[in-house]
Amino acid sequence: MKVWIEKINNANSLEELESLRVDTLGKKGVLTKEFAKLKTIPNEEKKAFAQNLNEQKIALNEAIDTKKEVLEKEALNKKLESEIIDVTRFNNELSCASVHPVIDTMDRIITYFQNLNFAVEEGPLVEDDFHNFEALNLPKYHPARDMQDTFYNKDFTVLRTHTSPVQIRTMLSQKPPIRMIAPGTVFRRDFDLTHTPMFHQVEGLVVDSADKISFANLKHVLVEFLQHMFGEVEVRFRPSFFPFTEPSTEVDISCVFCKGDGCRVCSHTGWLEVLGCGVVDPNVFKAVGYENVSGYAFGLGVERFAMLIHNIGDLRSLFESDLKLLGQFK
Numbered sequence: 001m002k003v004w005i006e007k008i009n010n011a012n013s014l015e016e017l018e019s020l021r022v023d024t025l026g027k028k029g030v031l032t033k034e035f036a037k038l039k040t041i042p043n044e045e046k047k048a049f050a051q052n053l054n055e056q057k058i059a060l061n062e063a064i065d066t067k068k069e070v071l072e073k074e075a076l077n078k079k080l081e082s083e084i085i086d087v088t089r090f091n092n093e094l095s096c097a098s099v100h101p102v103i104d105t106m107d108r109i110i111t112y113f114q115n116l117n118f119a120v121e122e123g124p125l126v127e128d129d130f131h132n133f134e135a136l137n138l139p140k141y142h143p144a145r146d147m148q149d150t151f152y153n154k155d156f157t158v159l160r161t162h163t164s165p166v167q168i169r170t171m172l173s174q175k176p177p178i179r180m181i182a183p184g185t186v187f188r189r190d191f192d193l194t195h196t197p198m199f200h201q202v203e204g205l206v207v208d209s210a211d212k213i214s215f216a217n218l219k220h221v222l223v224e225f226l227q228h229m230f231g232e233v234e235v236r237f238r239p240s241f242f243p244f245t246e247p248s249t250e251v252d253i254s255c256v257f258c259k260g261d262g263c264r265v266c267s268h269t270g271w272l273e274v275l276g277c278g279v280v281d282p283n284v285f286k287a288v289g290y291e292n293v294s295g296y297a298f299g300l301g302v303e304r305f306a307m308l309i310h311n312i313g314d315l316r317s318l319f320e321s322d323l324k325l326l327g328q329f330k
């Protein structure tokens with residue numbers, strides 16, 4: 001039996017231990033077979049023989065029980081170890097969201113102008129004709145209204161087509177000097193590779209006494225701003241038309257992709273248009289009752305900035321909630 005006890009002590013698993021139990025104490029086990037011999041043994045030897053077998057049986061059972069306890073404990077520990085959950089562990093992958101590139105770009109623009117002491121103003125998304133058009137020198141039936149494809153509501157209000165009406169609201173509720181930006185959502189009936197029905201703009205307006213503000217101030221502020229946003233770019237002011245500014249210009253930067261050599265993104269011109277601006281038209285000041293002041297204004301599309309900063313080709317991809325794309329902006 002010594003050999004069996006040794007085998008039991010060396011068993012590596014509960015399965016192995018169980019098969020050793022069957023081999024010794026099972027129906028056809030070695031010890032069971034020994035007990036069977038009792039029948040054939042002479043009566044006077046029976047007692048000693050049986051006693052000896054019982055001692056062996058007890059020894060085997062004890063060895064098996066002891067080993068079983070050890071192996072069961074080991075198995076439990078292994079299981080606990082493999083199922084361990086460290087609730088204090090922080091999972092970066094799952095819980096760390098990223099800021100949407102449009103909001104991130106908007107935040108950068110806002111922070112830049114806040115540092116220059118511009119106030120951040122807001123206005124309603126549903127505007128009336130006066131604030132969205134009329135006061136901005138866009139009278140009814142003026143052909144310039146066609147520049148913006150407008151969503152009209154039944155009650156003749158509109159979804160604001162630009163953030164410029166916030167200029168009007170701010171001037172109507174405050175006295176000059178004014179130094180503000182108006183970031184926000186705007187809406188137009190347009191949908192293709194470069195247009196979405198909803199997008200974001202940042203409007204800027206500075207008003208002060210007539211002798212203080214000129215086109216030169218506007219130019220300085222915008223050149224510094226654009227070089228802050230896009231790095232070492234050249235900036236050019238190109239004559240244009242907006243009803244609410246006179247003179248008006250559109251502003252181009254040298255192409256951030258080809259450095260002005262000409263590529264597909266800049267249509268081989270070397271320049272990218274990034275915003276509109278100008279000196280506030282006197283008719284706008286008339287509409288809000290401002291006198292003896294001068295001012296400049298600008299307006300830009302945030303998605304356009306985000307696309308140029310992050311090299312995003314299709315504007316629509318910014319609104320598809322594609323986590324693979326958005327995850328790249330951590």
Ligand code: DAH
Nearest residue numbers: 162245276277278297298299
């Ligand atoms: N409101 C214009 C637009 O949505 C952008 C703009 C151009 C705003 C020139 C201005 C400006 O304040 O001076 O297209």
